Amino acid sequence: MNEMIIATTEEVPGYKVVRVLGIARGATVRAKHIGKDILAGLRNIAGGEVKEYTEMLAEAREVALQRMIQHAKEMGANGIIGVRFMTSAVASGAAEIFAYGTAVVLEKE
Template identity: 90%
Template structure:
């Protein structure tokens, strides 16, 4: 079971769901270094994209997604369908990213 199919859809073309294993999830909380936080604050005053936070959240999404896939593998899944992300601020400059979906066993049709 090397390949893990991860999708935001309910169905995977060419496969059928033979078993639903439950919710697979992964999360991380990330914060920027104080120096980058200061740069982000200055950028916020000037307006425009706050690249430091964009990068932080992109990294956090990848980590949360990887952890969700690991959790699904532990459950015996070879796929995760209906994948979603949730973001929440836990402190100034720190955010939690939560990835979740339905861990399933897929079989080729």
């Protein structure tokens, strides 16, 4: 098995956990962009989705996810179970996106 299996569940159908390696994690901190802030402010007045921030957070989640995967690979894992995302404000206009899960070694049943 060459690919990393990622699941939000504690079990992966067809596989068994043969070793738990610990917590795999990845994070990124993103700040607002002044140009996007202006567009978002205008959109906020009119109502509706603030697409500039939706895109920024989607990109940030992907970066955090890839960093978590890299951390798990460095630990020797081929799977990550119980994956979760967390977002928190770390400063005015900046947010941390954190991905974490349990790095495991999986084998086919």
